[in-house]
Amino acid sequence: MLSRAHRRPVTDSLDDFREDARRWIRDHAPASLYGTRSGRFDGYWGGKKAAEPAPDVRAWLHACLDVGWTAPDWPTAYGGGGLSRQHAEVINALLVEAQLPPPVVGFGLAMIGPTLLDYGTEAQREAHIPPIVRGEIRWCQGYSEPSAGSDLAALSTRAERDGDTFVVNGQKVWTSHADRSDWIFALVRTNPNAPKKQAGITFLLIDMESEGVSTRPIALISGASPFCETFFEDVRVPVGNVVGTIDDGWRVGKALLGYERSMIGSAISGQLRAAREELVGLARDATETPEGPLPDAGLRDRLARWQIDERCFAATLDRVVQAMKAGGAPGPESSILKVAGSDLKQTRWSLAMELLGPQSAGWDGDAWTDEERQMTRDWLRSRANSIEGGTSEIQLNIMAKHVLGLR
Amino acid sequence: MNMLPNDEEQLLEKTIQRLAETHAGFEHFRARRRSLAAGESTAALDRALWNRLVELGLPGLAIAEADGGLGLGASEWAVAHEALGRTLAPTPLLSSGTAARAIADAGTAEQRAALLPAIAEGCLRATIAWGERHHRYDWWRCRTTAKSAGDGWRVTGEKVHVADANDADVLIVPARTNGPESSRDGLSLFLVPTNVPGVTCTAQRRVDDRDAATVSIDVTLPATHAFAGSVPIPVVLGTIDAGAAPLEGAFDLAVLGLAAEALGAATHALDISLEYLRGRHQFGAPLSSFQALQHRAAKVFVAIELARSMVRAAAVSFDAAPADETPSRAAMVSAAKAKASDALDLAAREGIQFHGGVGVTDEYDIGFYLKRHRGLDTTLGDAKWHRRRWADAQGF
Numbered sequence: 001m002l003s004r005a006h007r008r009p010v011t012d013s014l015d016d017f018r019e020d021a022r023r024w025i026r027d028h029a030p031a032s033l034y035g036t037r038s039g040r041f042d043g044y045w046g047g048k049k050a051a052e053p054a055p056d057v058r059a060w061l062h063a064c065l066d067v068g069w070t071a072p073d074w075p076t077a078y079g080g081g082g083l084s085r086q087h088a089e090v091i092n093a094l095l096v097e098a099q100l101p102p103p104v105v106g107f108g109l110a111m112i113g114p115t116l117l118d119y120g121t122e123a124q125r126e127a128h129i130p131p132i133v134r135g136e137i138r139w140c141q142g143y144s145e146p147s148a149g150s151d152l153a154a155l156s157t158r159a160e161r162d163g164d165t166f167v168v169n170g171q172k173v174w175t176s177h178a179d180r181s182d183w184i185f186a187l188v189r190t191n192p193n194a195p196k197k198q199a200g201i202t203f204l205l206i207d208m209e210s211e212g213v214s215t216r217p218i219a220l221i222s223g224a225s226p227f228c229e230t231f232f233e234d235v236r237v238p239v240g241n242v243v244g245t246i247d248d249g250w251r252v253g254k255a256l257l258g259y260e261r262s263m264i265g266s267a268i269s270g271q272l273r274a275a276r277e278e279l280v281g282l283a284r285d286a287t288e289t290p291e292g293p294l295p296d297a298g299l300r301d302r303l304a305r306w307q308i309d310e311r312c313f314a315a316t317l318d319r320v321v322q323a324m325k326a327g328g329a330p331g332p333e334s335s336i337l338k339v340a341g342s343d344l345k346q347t348r349w350s351l352a353m354e355l356l357g358p359q360s361a362g363w364d365g366d367a368w369t370d371e372e373r374q375m376t377r378d379w380l381r382s383r384a385n386s387i388e389g390g391t392s393e394i395q396l397n398i399m400a401k402h403v404l405g406l407r
Numbered sequence: 408m409n410m411l412p413n414d415e416e417q418l419l420e421k422t423i424q425r426l427a428e429t430h431a432g433f434e435h436f437r438a439r440r441r442s443l444a445a446g447e448s449t450a451a452l453d454r455a456l457w458n459r460l461v462e463l464g465l466p467g468l469a470i471a472e473a474d475g476g477l478g479l480g481a482s483e484w485a486v487a488h489e490a491l492g493r494t495l496a497p498t499p500l501l502s503s504g505t506a507a508r509a510i511a512d513a514g515t516a517e518q519r520a521a522l523l524p525a526i527a528e529g530c531l532r533a534t535i536a537w538g539e540r541h542h543r544y545d546w547w548r549c550r551t552t553a554k555s556a557g558d559g560w561r562v563t564g565e566k567v568h569v570a571d572a573n574d575a576d577v578l579i580v581p582a583r584t585n586g587p588e589s590s591r592d593g594l595s596l597f598l599v600p601t602n603v604p605g606v607t608c609t610a611q612r613r614v615d616d617r618d619a620a621t622v623s624i625d626v627t628l629p630a631t632h633a634f635a636g637s638v639p640i641p642v643v644l645g646t647i648d649a650g651a652a653p654l655e656g657a658f659d660l661a662v663l664g665l666a667a668e669a670l671g672a673a674t675h676a677l678d679i680s681l682e683y684l685r686g687r688h689q690f691g692a693p694l695s696s697f698q699a700l701q702h703r704a705a706k707v708f709v710a711i712e713l714a715r716s717m718v719r720a721a722a723v724s725f726d727a728a729p730a731d732e733t734p735s736r737a738a739m740v741s742a743a744k745a746k747a748s749d750a751l752d753l754a755a756r757e758g759i760q761f762h763g764g765v766g767v768t769d770e771y772d773i774g775f776y777l778k779r780h781r782g783l784d785t786t787l788g789d790a791k792w793h794r795r796r797w798a799d800a801q802g803f
Binding site for chain 1: 706
């Protein structure tokens with residue numbers, strides 16, 4: 001009953017839908033994908049440069065495509081499932097329950113897709129949404145620049161009008177997966193003389209295959225990372241690739257940042273949930289207490305504090321999601337999730353390092369297990385959680401100004 | 408789990424907030440303090456405020472309809488205490504409702520019929536005597552004893568920090584009838600009238616101005632007693648030696664109520680701080696324009712909102728059947744109190760700092776929130792005790 005050929009308006013109750021969906025998943029999800037959601041494999045990113053996916057990953061993608069489940073609540077006209085947000089959440093909850101990865105992941109689904117649905121022209125939606133839905137095109141984000149991080153509006157990558165194209169020159173930084181992406185959505189400066197710097201910015205879609213686009217990976221304190229620098233040298237971009245209107249891109253760019261904050265919030269919640277038991281496991285190893293109460297009262301208190309804070313975070317995520325269902329786009333409350341989530345992640349890794357003790361100080365080689373080396377890297381990487389996607393200080397600014405009325 | 412209050416809950420919240428603002432605002436609170444300090448009044452109970460709550464049926468909020476109450480649940484209980492917590496309204500609503508829960512869970516049909524409707528109507532005042540000096544928060548480690556005396560019972564011991572005891576008609580007293588001091592088995596619950604010789608309530612003068620007493624008990628109770636003109640009922644609440652289990656539900660309900668009260672108090676402490684920051688000018692600018700203060704206020708806001716989510720989750724799951732992913736009721740309310748109490752502590756300390764010099768004056772209200780935190784945190788388990796209870800429940 002969920003096949004594309006027989007797709008009909010969903011009039012069943014959510015409970016009936018849940019049962020049908022559960023049955024469908026049981027019938028179509030490959031056995032090898034169960035339990036893989038919280039691990040290193042978070043889903044298939046797709047795109048033209050992607051390696052051939054494992055047969056089970058491909059099978060899962062195609063099964064979900066058949067019923068519009070790569071983007072359950074997007075319009076069917078573009079290949080989405082045409083379902084409501086609530087239905088999409090039911091599906092997501094079932095996948096999480098089974099620890100199954102989504103069939104396709106990426107910034108197309110999480111950020112530029114919803115933004116194009118809100119702000120794009122029909123031509124742009126028809127051109128870009130279906131390949132996102134099918135996992136054929138992979139997107140990256142061109143926002144930050146070396147001189148424009150928190151002060152994003154100070155960006156200076158220039159787009160000069162030449163007939164019916166823009167000529168783009170400049171540099172973006174922190175572009176995740178740019179070297180593996182097919183397209184980039186970028187904020188560019190179209191008017192350097194605007195009275196306010198926000199007023200001269202345009203939201204532009206650029207094909208990464210265009211002549212003049214190049215990338216260079218960035219190494220982090222935690223080792224290799226997906227981050228890149230992206231360079232634009234006389235890159236020609238059709239004017240039709242402007243989302244919204246020329247010089248009015250800041251508005252579109254800010255709206256997308258709300259989607260980014262939600263994306264980061266939800267991605268974190270799964271990792272934090274897994275950490276509930278992982279931290280206890282590390283504590284048991286560290287104190288050689290395979291069962292029963294841990295012998296160190298201080299450690300019990302710190303673990304309890306972390307676990308309680310994580311529950312508060314999960315409950316707050318529920319509140320925010322339910323409030324969004326009632327009222328639309330993510331609001332400033334998503335700043336709470338960003339700050340609290342990054343705090344939790346950082347504390348989680350600090351605790352883990354403390355529990356590993358001397359084995360936390362490794363980098364390479366046989367003195368350390370794979371798991372220990374990875375944990376040290378994860379700890380280092382977690383320092384960036386309070387910086388990327390809008391620093392905690394920016395989030396506090398947003399809350400102070402827009403929620404608390406302090407200015 | 409439904410994390411958003413429904414229409415009825417929102418209406419209840421608005422109604423109680425309006426009531427608290429009108430009848431339990433700070434001018435009212437200060438007037439009582441002045442008259443208590445001047446010896447003009449010894450009234451423990453703020454009768455005018457209590458009568459307003461009685462008019463709304465609130466003493467019966469969590470009492471079943473069949474027992475004369477409103478039959479509402481943990482969510483409404485939390486909403487009511489949060490609303491009253493905003494202005495630190497001094498009412499015995501929490502201790503009364505907690506006692507009612509103990510009677511509902513432990514009592515015989517006859518005991519429930521004799522006591523609960525009268526409590527719901529606000530004309531019988533009851534409270535549980537949880538604390539003893541030596542046991543901190545482990546209420547089951549009783550040294551108060553009860554020994555058989557003819558048909559009746561000789562109850563001996565001292566209970567401390569008994570909330571709202573000074574105006575209570577009946578105390579629910581846990582006493583040991585069997586077993587070692589630390590055991591939950593062998594505890595019995597006694598309905599002890601306060602108007603008999605041998606039961607002496609000595610009022611405490613507390614930093615948070617709440618009503619509480621040290622109660623010394625050396626009384627021989629007859630087998631039955633008539634409370635508030637009802638038929639005589641057995642003074643042993645429920646079954647001998649089996650008093651601890653039914654008290655767990657009342658304990659958790661009280662802990663949830665305190666968590667909600669802390670949440671309401673923290674919220675209002677932040678609200679008055681924000682108002683101060685916006686209005687106070689120094690160096691030619693409002694304090695609200697200084698980033699250091701903006702960030703500190705935002706951090707208080709985050710702590711409060713995280714606590715709000717936990718209080719809500721604990722309330723919503725309180726009466727639900729246990730589910731796989733949801734921790735036990737005890738764990739949830741403990742998490743809520745620990746987090747909400749810490750949020751109140753932060754909001755109060757930061758709030759005083761935001762106010763500068765006037766923050767440490769008696770004239771300004773912000774100091775009362777710090778004082779209330781002291782009392783609230785040390786009632787029925789402080790934040791650390793509750794985190795340990797979480798760890799126990801989660802098995803580590």
